[in-house]
Amino acid sequence: MHARTKALETLLVRLNSRFGERISTDPDELAKVSGDESGLPKGNPGAVVWPMATAEVALVAQEAQELGVGLVPRGAGTGKAGESIPLGGELVVDLSRMNKILELRPQDLYAVVQPGLITAELDKAAKEHGFMYPPDPASWESCSIGGNINTNAGGPRAVKYGVTQRYVWGLEVVLAGGKVLRTGRRSIKGVAGYDVTSFIVGSEGTLGLVTEATLHIIPAAPVVETAWLSFADPVTASRASEHIFAAGITPRMLELLDTTAMDVVRPKSAFRLPPAGAAILIECDGRDEGVMRDLERVCEIALARGATESAIAQNDRDREGMRRARRLVSGSLKEAYPYKISDDVAVPRSKMPDLLTRAQELGAPAGIKVAAYGHLGDGNVHINLLCKTADERELAKPVRQEVLRLAVSLGGTVTGEHGIGIAKRSELGFEQSRELIELQKRMKLAFDPGGIINPGKALPV
Amino acid sequence: MHARTKALETLLVRLNSRFGERISTDPDELAKVSGDESGLPKGNPGAVVWPMATAEVALVAQEAQELGVGLVPRGAGTGKAGESIPLGGELVVDLSRMNKILELRPQDLYAVVQPGLITAELDKAAKEHGFMYPPDPASWESCSIGGNINTNAGGPRAVKYGVTQRYVWGLEVVLAGGKVLRTGRRSIKGVAGYDVTSFIVGSEGTLGLVTEATLHIIPAAPVVETAWLSFADPVTASRASEHIFAAGITPRMLELLDTTAMDVVRPKSAFRLPPAGAAILIECDGRDEGVMRDLERVCEIALARGATESAIAQNDRDREGMRRARRLVSGSLKEAYPYKISDDVAVPRSKMPDLLTRAQELGAPAGIKVAAYGHLGDGNVHINLLCKTADERELAKPVRQEVLRLAVSLGGTVTGEHGIGIAKRSELGFEQSRELIELQKRMKLAFDPGGIINPGKALPV
Numbered sequence: 001m002h003a004r005t006k007a008l009e010t011l012l013v014r015l016n017s018r019f020g021e022r023i024s025t026d027p028d029e030l031a032k033v034s035g036d037e038s039g040l041p042k043g044n045p046g047a048v049v050w051p052m053a054t055a056e057v058a059l060v061a062q063e064a065q066e067l068g069v070g071l072v073p074r075g076a077g078t079g080k081a082g083e084s085i086p087l088g089g090e091l092v093v094d095l096s097r098m099n100k101i102l103e104l105r106p107q108d109l110y111a112v113v114q115p116g117l118i119t120a121e122l123d124k125a126a127k128e129h130g131f132m133y134p135p136d137p138a139s140w141e142s143c144s145i146g147g148n149i150n151t152n153a154g155g156p157r158a159v160k161y162g163v164t165q166r167y168v169w170g171l172e173v174v175l176a177g178g179k180v181l182r183t184g185r186r187s188i189k190g191v192a193g194y195d196v197t198s199f200i201v202g203s204e205g206t207l208g209l210v211t212e213a214t215l216h217i218i219p220a221a222p223v224v225e226t227a228w229l230s231f232a233d234p235v236t237a238s239r240a241s242e243h244i245f246a247a248g249i250t251p252r253m254l255e256l257l258d259t260t261a262m263d264v265v266r267p268k269s270a271f272r273l274p275p276a277g278a279a280i281l282i283e284c285d286g287r288d289e290g291v292m293r294d295l296e297r298v299c300e301i302a303l304a305r306g307a308t309e310s311a312i313a314q315n316d317r318d319r320e321g322m323r324r325a326r327r328l329v330s331g332s333l334k335e336a337y338p339y340k341i342s343d344d345v346a347v348p349r350s351k352m353p354d355l356l357t358r359a360q361e362l363g364a365p366a367g368i369k370v371a372a373y374g375h376l377g378d379g380n381v382h383i384n385l386l387c388k389t390a391d392e393r394e395l396a397k398p399v400r401q402e403v404l405r406l407a408v409s410l411g412g413t414v415t416g417e418h419g420i421g422i423a424k425r426s427e428l429g430f431e432q433s434r435e436l437i438e439l440q441k442r443m444k445l446a447f448d449p450g451g452i453i454n455p456g457k458a459l460p461v
Numbered sequence: 462m463h464a465r466t467k468a469l470e471t472l473l474v475r476l477n478s479r480f481g482e483r484i485s486t487d488p489d490e491l492a493k494v495s496g497d498e499s500g501l502p503k504g505n506p507g508a509v510v511w512p513m514a515t516a517e518v519a520l521v522a523q524e525a526q527e528l529g530v531g532l533v534p535r536g537a538g539t540g541k542a543g544e545s546i547p548l549g550g551e552l553v554v555d556l557s558r559m560n561k562i563l564e565l566r567p568q569d570l571y572a573v574v575q576p577g578l579i580t581a582e583l584d585k586a587a588k589e590h591g592f593m594y595p596p597d598p599a600s601w602e603s604c605s606i607g608g609n610i611n612t613n614a615g616g617p618r619a620v621k622y623g624v625t626q627r628y629v630w631g632l633e634v635v636l637a638g639g640k641v642l643r644t645g646r647r648s649i650k651g652v653a654g655y656d657v658t659s660f661i662v663g664s665e666g667t668l669g670l671v672t673e674a675t676l677h678i679i680p681a682a683p684v685v686e687t688a689w690l691s692f693a694d695p696v697t698a699s700r701a702s703e704h705i706f707a708a709g710i711t712p713r714m715l716e717l718l719d720t721t722a723m724d725v726v727r728p729k730s731a732f733r734l735p736p737a738g739a740a741i742l743i744e745c746d747g748r749d750e751g752v753m754r755d756l757e758r759v760c761e762i763a764l765a766r767g768a769t770e771s772a773i774a775q776n777d778r779d780r781e782g783m784r785r786a787r788r789l790v791s792g793s794l795k796e797a798y799p800y801k802i803s804d805d806v807a808v809p810r811s812k813m814p815d816l817l818t819r820a821q822e823l824g825a826p827a828g829i830k831v832a833a834y835g836h837l838g839d840g841n842v843h844i845n846l847l848c849k850t851a852d853e854r855e856l857a858k859p860v861r862q863e864v865l866r867l868a869v870s871l872g873g874t875v876t877g878e879h880g881i882g883i884a885k886r887s888e889l890g891f892e893q894s895r896e897l898i899e900l901q902k903r904m905k906l907a908f909d910p911g912g913i914i915n916p917g918k919a920l921p922v
Contacts, residue, residue, distance in 0.1 A: 107703060108809035108840075130709060152652050163650065165659065166627060179896050187807035188839045189624065190874035191613050191663050192881060192892050193920065194901045198626065198659040202652050219709040242568060248591060248680040248748065287709065290751045346648040348569035378649045379569075413651035420653060431653050435640050440655045442907035446900065459654065 005089055007067040008046040014063050015049065018056065023049040033092045036079040037139070038423055039341075043086035045072065050094050054172060054180060054211040060093060061209060061453075062178030070455045071176075073205040075116060075144035078137075080344070081421025083151060083204045087456045093209060095146055102212070106131045110169060110186060111217055115146025115210050119153075122215065132220035134161035137417075138327060146210050152202030154417040156326075159377035160252040160285075161218075163417070165201040172212035173200060176448040186214055199443075204419055204458040207447040221285035224252070225295040226313040228322050229302045230276035234258045234372055237278040238352040240305035241376055244282075245349070247301055249294050253283040254377030255326050260386070261373040262325075264332035271321030274309050280376065281326050329373050330382075339387035341400050345407035346380035346416030354410055359383050362402045366395045380416035405430055425460045466550055468528040469507040475524050476510065479517065484510040494553045497540040498600070499884055500803075504547035506533065511555050515633060515641060515672040521554060522670065522914075523639030531916045532637075534666040536576060536605035539598075541805070542882025544612060544665040548917045554670060556607055563673070567592045571630060571647060572678055576607025576671050580614075583676065593681035595622035598878075599788060607671050613663030615878040617787075620838035621713040621746075622679075624878070626662040633673035634661060637909040647675055660904075665880055665919040668908040682746035685713070686756040687774040689783050690763045691737035695719045695833055698739040699813040701766035702837055705743075706810070708762055710755050714744040715838030716787050721847070722834040723786075725793040732782030735770050741837065742787050790834050791843075800848035802861050806868035807841035807877030815871055820844050823863045827856045841877035866891055886921045 004025070015023055024030070025047045035042035046069075051057045064071050070090035077084055086092055099116035106129040113122060119140040123133040136155035137143055147153070149171070154163040170184025184190070184197035200207050231237040234256060241254055257265070257279045266273050273279065280302070284294045299310040313319040333340060347355050356372055363370040363385060374382040383403050385396040404414045404424070408431045420428055428437065440459055447453070465486070476484055485491070486508045496503035507530075512518045525532050531551035538545055547553060560577035567590040574583060580601040584594045597616035598604055608614070610632070615624040631645025645651070645658035661668050692698040695717060702715055718726070718740045727734050734740065741763070745755045760771040774780040794801060808816050817833055824831040824846060835843040844864050846857040865875045865885075869892045881889055889898065901920055908914070 105809070105811070107707065107811045110809075152656070154650055158650065162627070165656065166623070175896075175900075181897055181900065182894065183897060185807075185874050186809055187841070187873040187877065188810070189615055189619065189807045189836070189841045189877040191878055192874050192876050192885075192889055193898070194904060195613070195626065195660055195663050196897065196901065196904075199656055199904075202656050219706070219711060222709065245680070246568065248683065250680060286751075287755070288751050290747075290749050294748070346646075346650045348566070348571075348647055349649070350566070350568045375650070380648070380650045412648040413646050413653050415653050416648065416650040417652055424653075428654055433643065435636075436642055436644060436657065437654070439636075439642065439907065440657065443655060443657075443660075443904060446903035446907050 004046045007069050008089060008091065011063055011067050011069050011091065012047055015060065018059060019049055023047060033074055033077065033094055034086060036077050036082060036084050038080050038082045038421065040082045040085060040423060044088045045086035045092045046089040048092040048094055050097050052097055054174065057093065057174045057209050057211050058178040058180055061174045061176055064091060064452055065177040065450060068450065068452065070452050071209065072454055073209045075147035076142055078139040078143040079147060079151060079421060080418035081423040083419060083421040083457055085422060090455070096144065098211065101125055106217065109188060109216055109218065111215050113145055113213055113215060115144060115213065117145045119143050119145055119148055126217045127220060130220055131217045133167065133215060133217050135164045135167060138330060145213060149201055149210055149213055150203065150205045151419045156253040156255055156375060159254050159375065160250050165198055167216040168197055168201050168213060169216055170214035171197050171200055171210055173208035173210050175208045176450055176452050181208065184214060204421060205454040206444060206458045208453060222287060223291040224283055224285045225291050226283045226319040226322055227295055227299055228311045229280040229282060229299065229307045230274045230309040231278040231307055233277040234356045235353045236306040237280050238356060238376060240302045240307060241280060242349060243301050243305045244298050247297065249284065249298060251282050251298065251377065252285045253281065255281040255374065256376035256381060257326065257329060257373045258371055260371040261329045261333065264336045265325050265328045268328055268332060269325040271325050273325055276308060281322055333371060333384060337386040337388055339390055339393040341385040341387065341393065341396050343383050343400060343403060344380065344416045344418045345383060345404060345412055345414060346378065347407055347410040347412030349379040351410040351412065352376065352379055352381065355407065358406055359403050362399050362406065366399050368396045368399050379412070420458050422457060428460055465507045468530050469550060469552065472524055472528050472530050472552065473508055476521065479520060480510055484508060494535055494538065494555055495547060497538050497543060497545050499541050499543045499882065501543045501546060501884060505549045506547035506553045507550040509553040509555055511558050513558055515635065518554065518635045518670050518672050519639040519641055522635045522637055525552060525913055526638040526911060529911065529913065531913050532670065533915055534670045536608035537603055539600040539604040540608060540612060540882060541879035542884040544880060544882040544918055546883060551916070557605065559672065562586055567678065570649060570677055570679065571675050573673060573675050574606055575673060576605060578606045580604050580606055580609055587678045588681060591681055592678045594628065594676060594678050596625045596628060599791060606674060610662055610671055610674055611664065611666045612880045617714040617716055617836060620715050620836065621711050626659055628677040629658055629662050629674060630677055631675035632658050632661055632671055634669035634671050636669045637911055637913050642669065645675060665882060666915040667905060667919045669914060683748060684752040685744055685746045686752050687744045687780040687783055688756055688760055689772045690741040690743060690760065690768045691735045691770040692739040692768055694738040695817045696814045697767040698741050699817060699837060701763045701768060702741060703810060704762050704766045705759050708758065710745065710759060712743050712759065712838060713746045714742065716742040716835065717837035717842060718787065718790060718834045719832055721832040722790045722794065725797045726786050726789045729789055729793060730782070730786040732786050734786055737769060742783055794832060794845060798847040798849055800851055800854040802846040802848065802854065802857050804844050804861060804864060805841065805877045805879045806844060806865060806873055806875060807839065808868055808871040808873030810840040812871040812873065813837065813840055813842065816868065819867055820864050823860050823867065827860050829857045829860050840873070881919050883918060889921055
């Protein structure tokens with residue numbers, strides 16, 4: 001069932017001569033652009049278009065505005081909160097064919113790219129010049145830069161390098177109505193006017209369609225060392241990690257796996273995960289042998305603070321094995337618990353033991369098993385409510401609400417990295433005042449008074 | 462002459478019982494809150510109030526909104542673009558008495574502070590725990606955090622650590638009408654809703670009155686090493702600095718002084734500046750002896766790329782002497798050329814030689830001598846048009862316009878760190894489209910529909 005209004009039909013007629021085979025209402029094509037990786041049901045788009053240039057996106061936005069047809073920008077569809085799920089009858093603007101690196105200027109610390117570029121491709125291109133593009137969401141080999149910008153994506157390296165916003169210097173954005181806006185700068189610094197660029201980052205595609213980005217790249221640290229630390233339980237692991245930071249060491253990755261996460265990964269992992277109640281995967285990077293000294297110090301601190309075992313990767317094969325074990329967690333948990341609910345709450349680091357302990361307690365009365373893994377170093381751990389059936393999932397839903405409220409009560413947030421999308425529109429109010437939400441609605445109107453750009457996302461309806 | 466409307470008189474009557482001696486129309490008091498460090502003429506406020514708490518700021522904002530009286534937020538008055546200069550008849554809200562550190566939580570990487578806190582005080586408090594607050598504008602021993610937030614202040618350390626926005630996690634802001642808004646988070650990560658916090662940073666006090674800030678602090682690098690590099694001319698210095706960065710070294714400071722800057726500083730400096738056509742003050746920091754190795758490598762590269770001399774500070778006294786020589790530049794130039802015009806343009810790093818050369822060429826026909834100093838590593842050099850008389854200053858004004866246009870034509874900005882204020886309202890259009898400026902005006906209205914908060918700043922009138 002695909003909703004097509006008269007307005008959409010008219011839009012399709014108007015766009016047909018320009019786009020030809022690059023616009024479609026074919027149900028099979030629509031099925032491919034209706035969902036994401038949130039586990040939410042697929043949406044119900046009216047049509048899909050694949051522009052190849054900014055001028056084409058502008059044409060779409062102009063005609064859609066005139067006819068009042070909603071537009072849903074789409075990249076690789078790897079979102080975790082439903083940002084790119086159409087609510088009904090919209091035209092999906094699939095930007096995956098605008099995927100080029102337009103400029104790469106290591107000497108000036110920036111690259112200019114199109115939104116459909118796969119994130120890891122930029123990092124790879126930068127690497128050839130001794131540079132890196134730090135944001136590395138788990139999906140970085142399949143997700144696109146446009147999606148990263150719209151969700152302000154993080155990743156394991158964020159603990160040292162921060163998240164996407166820090167790396168966005170300027171944007172080209174097509175507004176509702178088709179005007180093409182250029183924001184920001186290509187110099188390292190710049191404070192002319194309001195920071196519209198930073199405001200668009202993380203706005204979930206609701207303010208305009210990003211068609212180009214000027215992204216900051218930085219010199220890559222040539223030396224990386226990796227270790228695997230085993231603990232009796234996640235709380236001990238969390239406390240030990242506080243001591244690592246207190247020693248002045250900022251690792252470039254500090255990831256937690258609890259015993260459930262390790263159990264589901266173990267059968268698939270080349271790296272043999274030591275039996276333990278919890279593990280930390282930790283990496284340090286830098287320019288010289290000081291890196292290994294830091295990592296050895298990390299292991300000493302961990303062992304003094306309750307670690308039962310430490311293993312340092314001896315070569316790149318070891319390192320990749322450890323990293324892969326971490327990357328396998330999400331998919332393996334999903335296979336074992338197909339109806340699981342995963343949330344990406346974040347709390348101040350020192351509150352992590354409280355979060356871990358109390359999340360377990362919240363699950364217990366409903367008989368819901370709770371797993372935790374992810375970005376421990378950032379206080380951003382994925383709390384998973386493990387459900388094997390749809391019935392269990394129903395039981396878990398109120399538990400999820402309590403976990404989100406718990407995170408807020410600990411000084412944290414309902415979403416550390418995935419965003420609001422359509423998944424947490426009602427829960428934004430757990431964290432933000434009515435006044436703040438109303439202000440954001442007024443700001444949305446400043447960009448899109450007709451409400452045609454990604455309608456229904458990011459804010460309560 | 463101080464403008465006082467009927468509306469202001471009514472406001473004063475209403476606020477009198479609450480503020481008593483903390484509200485004033487005394488001309489001597491008004492004179493103290495009428496100007497900044499931009500060199501622009503003082504403004505013409507109607508009154509000044511010194512709140513001690515958020516609730517008092519809210520009361521002021523509520524009454525002012527009802528009566529339509531403009532409010533000018535003010536910190537330490539060290540702005541460089543007129544952000545805190547009243548245009549006529551406003552009530553200045555001097556926040557310098559709200560100057561406390563409310564919380565300091567190194568384990569959670571944040572501090573909560575009031576806007577009147579002097580910037581260096583936060584760095585000092587963090588240092589006691591082995592932490593730092595990186596933004597270090599030249600005025601950091603006298604400027605306040607609220608002003609830093611409103612201008613998104615940078616400083617020499619920005620070349621490694623970035624500018625203020627990176628360190629602002631959350632804000633408490635009093636809106637026009639008196640509503641108190643809390644934005645942002647106290648967790649390291651968080652993407653709930655639009656990033657209103659980052660948008661307020663750098664908005665020059667035009668969106669609301671910042672009454673509290675949650676600021677990110679980071680572990681301090683325990684080892685700092687400093688060197689002074691001499692060159693034949695600024696262009697050679699600039700090219701050599703590109704080679705330093707290309708070697709993968711990110712210094713924590715890379716500052717330029719040209720020969721004019723050195724000449725005015727030399728009589729006052731304990732550090733004996735070697736005679737040269739240009740100099741670079743450079744610092745590296747880190748956790749161990751790798752820092753000195755980096756700095757020695759910096760000197761090698763510089764000497765291979767045209768430096769005539771390098772000197773490494775042997776102790777903290779040397780280091781402080783070099784730093785002080787840099788800090789003396791602005792004031793000493795001002796003494797020698799009281800009518801000088803200083804601009805803070807920024808360009809992509811590789812365009813710096815073009816900027817330096819062509820700025821000289823632009824000054825020549827009018828007989829205006831041009832000096833350059835500042836944040837070379839960020840491509841953000843202060844181009845100074847040196848004027849000894851008011852007449853010379855008139856001759857220099859069109860040259861200044863050309864310098865700003867030049868920066869934009871090189872891919873840069875009319876303001877790298879000081880902001881638009883009232884100094885560059887007409888010049889914002891050199892860099893930004895009408896569409897972008899109109900969008901910003903709509904965003905301002907979303908916060909302040911009556912236009913009472915810092916009227917006339919940041920955007921073209």
